[in-house]
Amino acid sequence: MASPKRTPASSDKDVADPKKRDFIVVATYAMAGLGVAAVGWPLINQMNPAADTLALASTEVDVSKIAEGQAITITWRGKPVFIRHRTSDEIARANAVDGSNLRDPEEDEARVQRPEMLVVLGVCTHLGCVPLGQKTSEVKGDYEGWFCPCHGSHYDTSGRIRKGPAPTNLEVPPYTFLSDTIIRIG
Amino acid sequence: MSAEKFSNPVVRWIDHRLPVFSMLDHTANDYPTPKNLNYMWNFGSLAGLSLVIMIVTGIVLAMNYTAHVDHAFESVERIMRDVNHGWLIRYIHMNAASFFFIVVYIHIFRGLYYGSYKAPRELLWILGVVIFLLMMATAFMGYVLPWGQMSFWGATVITNLFSAIPFVGESIVTFLWGGFSVDNPTLNRFFSLHYLMPFLIAGVVVLHIVALHRFGSNNPIGIDAKGPQDTISFHPYYTIKDMFGVAVFLLLLAGAVFFFPNAMGHPDNYIPANPMQTPAHIVPEWYFLPFYAILRAVPDKLGGVLLMFSAILVLFILPWLDRSPIRSARFRPVFRIFFWLLFVDCIALGYLGAKPAEGIYVVLSRVTTAWYFMHFLIILPLLSVFETTKPLPKSISEPVLSARSHNTGVGQMAPAE
Ligand code: HEM
Numbered sequence: 001m002a003s004p005k006r007t008p009a010s011s012d013k014d015v016a017d018p019k020k021r022d023f024i025v026v027a028t029y030a031m032a033g034l035g036v037a038a039v040g041w042p043l044i045n046q047m048n049p050a051a052d053t054l055a056l057a058s059t060e061v062d063v064s065k066i067a068e069g070q071a072i073t074i075t076w077r078g079k080p081v082f083i084r085h086r087t088s089d090e091i092a093r094a095n096a097v098d099g100s101n102l103r104d105p106e107e108d109e110a111r112v113q114r115p116e117m118l119v120v121l122g123v124c125t126h127l128g129c130v131p132l133g134q135k136t137s138e139v140k141g142d143y144e145g146w147f148c149p150c151h152g153s154h155y156d157t158s159g160r161i162r163k164g165p166a167p168t169n170l171e172v173p174p175y176t177f178l179s180d181t182i183i184r185i186g
Numbered sequence: 187m188s189a190e191k192f193s194n195p196v197v198r199w200i201d202h203r204l205p206v207f208s209m210l211d212h213t214a215n216d217y218p219t220p221k222n223l224n225y226m227w228n229f230g231s232l233a234g235l236s237l238v239i240m241i242v243t244g245i246v247l248a249m250n251y252t253a254h255v256d257h258a259f260e261s262v263e264r265i266m267r268d269v270n271h272g273w274l275i276r277y278i279h280m281n282a283a284s285f286f287f288i289v290v291y292i293h294i295f296r297g298l299y300y301g302s303y304k305a306p307r308e309l310l311w312i313l314g315v316v317i318f319l320l321m322m323a324t325a326f327m328g329y330v331l332p333w334g335q336m337s338f339w340g341a342t343v344i345t346n347l348f349s350a351i352p353f354v355g356e357s358i359v360t361f362l363w364g365g366f367s368v369d370n371p372t373l374n375r376f377f378s379l380h381y382l383m384p385f386l387i388a389g390v391v392v393l394h395i396v397a398l399h400r401f402g403s404n405n406p407i408g409i410d411a412k413g414p415q416d417t418i419s420f421h422p423y424y425t426i427k428d429m430f431g432v433a434v435f436l437l438l439l440a441g442a443v444f445f446f447p448n449a450m451g452h453p454d455n456y457i458p459a460n461p462m463q464t465p466a467h468i469v470p471e472w473y474f475l476p477f478y479a480i481l482r483a484v485p486d487k488l489g490g491v492l493l494m495f496s497a498i499l500v501l502f503i504l505p506w507l508d509r510s511p512i513r514s515a516r517f518r519p520v521f522r523i524f525f526w527l528l529f530v531d532c533i534a535l536g537y538l539g540a541k542p543a544e545g546i547y548v549v550l551s552r553v554t555t556a557w558y559f560m561h562f563l564i565i566l567p568l569l570s571v572f573e574t575t576k577p578l579p580k581s582i583s584e585p586v587l588s589a590r591s592h593n594t595g596v597g598q599m600a601p602a603e
């Protein structure tokens with residue numbers, strides 16, 4: 001029933017200049033592709049953090065109440081931040097190892113602004129659990145720092161990864177000492 | 187012409203303009219089906235029923251649920267205590283999710299045993315694996331919605347898997363969260379996607395059925411139907427058999443819902459989410475445990491994540507790993523032994539996924555993980571070449587008829603080869 005005979009415009013062979021035809025086809029696809037991308041981007045980008053989420057990105061904390069050997073946990077960007085007032089023993093232990101030999105090589109002094117005040121994100125760099133070790137009653141792991149119960153990562157008194165699946169040290173967030181007792185995180 | 191099949195004039199009028207009745211007739215009535223299907227072939231229809239139950243209970247749950255970190259947990263408790271029959275609807279949704287996975291796992295192992303993934307059913311199999319992936323994503327996001335401790339920490343650990351991707355990992359995780367941790371934006375999008383994905387699954391199920399009907403069901407002896415003597419019409423023979431399966435399924439589901447509604451859940455999920463404290467022992471839902479065991483078997487973060495995803499991806503290429511022309515394990519004595527070893531291996535992985543990742547459990551996880559991949563990547567390709575298979579019957583009817591040779595009337599029907 002359907003006749004195989006085509007109208008001249010429907011076959012490349014019948015076109016005077018097939019290259020011109022190819023160009024038009026490619027240009028049409030390209031324009032359509034650009035259009036889809038331009039409309040698609042806002043639909044995808046809406047999932048990235050919104051302006052108000054970004055605006056909440058700093059927290060101030062008074063550290064004068066933390067006794068030596070104690071630690072507090074505060075919230076920054078919805079995540080726990082560990083602030084530990086380290087004892088001289090803990091500082092000495094953090095400096096006793098050669099940082100360049102560790103899994104994520106880093107010296108203790110590169111991780112602190114004032115050696116007695118260690119500030120790290122309380123987020124295991126493996127898959128994001130909160131490591132134990134903040135309270136004196138909690139297990140601190142083989143290196144006396146923190147221990148992540150989820151898959152068994154051990155961190156030392158500088159928050160560096162020493163054993164277990166986590167790839168990197170506990171992250172040090174950006175922070176500044178506004179005075180001797182007030183820290184602004186973020 | 188097709189409209190003449192229907193005696194009802196209204197049906198005929200509609201079908202002439204919109205051939206839905208012909209389509210249904212072709213799919214579930216007239217459809218010639220191998221006559222030797224066993225109960226393993228019930229699980230496809232049960233999976234479909236499970237999807238319907240999930241969608242119906244889910245839509246009514248959504249009428250009472252609030253997707254906000256401050257209200258989600260309480261709204262679920264309100265469903266449990268105050269909403270009329272809310273407890274029933276939620277317990278059905280929770281337990282039917284587990285049953286859905288039980289059914290689909292049996293359905294998958296059925297395919298593995300009887301070689302249903304082999305030509306010409308490769309795409310049918312691949313669509314099935316796609317459904318399985320979508321189901322896992324849906325169930326994962328659903329489990330986040332009640333916003334208990336397991337919801338929160340499950341979401342944290344699973345989304346963090348993507349941080350293992352080199353360079354862009356962190357940005358991807360921030361993108362998934364819509365913030366800097368699992369928080370309100372995450373809960374909102376998970377609810378939106380949890381509502382959407384079952385309908386995507388329904389779409390892929392339609393494709394799955396279209397692909398199925400192209401060549402029809404495989405069967406326990408794995409040879410093609412050679413003609414009408416090997417098949418019976420779907421209705422009433424298999425509709426009634428499927429109905430029997432449905433009755434058993436619903437009985438078991440009701441048993442779980444009414445007597446052990448929380449047996450397959452985790453008590454920690456009745457503690458509201460606390461982003462400052464991880465529970466001492468976090469485990470995913472039981473149906474993810476084998477994959478969780480594989481993740482933890484590897485001491486390297488990226489390696490663990492890659493291996494876990496590979497455990498599913500390997501199913502996509504299975505039709506090309508097992509090149510043996512014989513489908514059914516009934517005629518493959520060595521394959522059959524390895525099939526059962528794989529089955530035990532998967533159960534063992536599930537057991538290990540629930541145990542803490544230390545000591546002997548780590549060693550065993552590594553052995554069972556290695557075996558899982560060896561089965562697909564080494565043993566199956568080798569078996570395709572070296573296994574001596576048993577002779578196949580000439581047709582689906584032959585083994586039945588030769589066993590009952592007194593039934594001479596039917597025995598006259600020679601296979602049309
Ligand atoms: C493939 C189908 C589906 C699966 C596997 C699935 C799975 C789940 C799971 C595992 C939960 C957590 C139950 C709990 O522990 O409380 C859940 C919760 C929920 N689901 Fe679904 N679901 C499906 C379809 C749907 C659909 C279509 C909707 C419709 C909007 C829906 C709405 C909800 C709601 C509102 C909740 C939170 C209330 C609750 O936790 O009980 N689900 N889902």
Ligand code: FES
Nearest residue numbers: 124126127148151
């Ligand atoms: S999340 Fe800490 S060890 Fe896995």
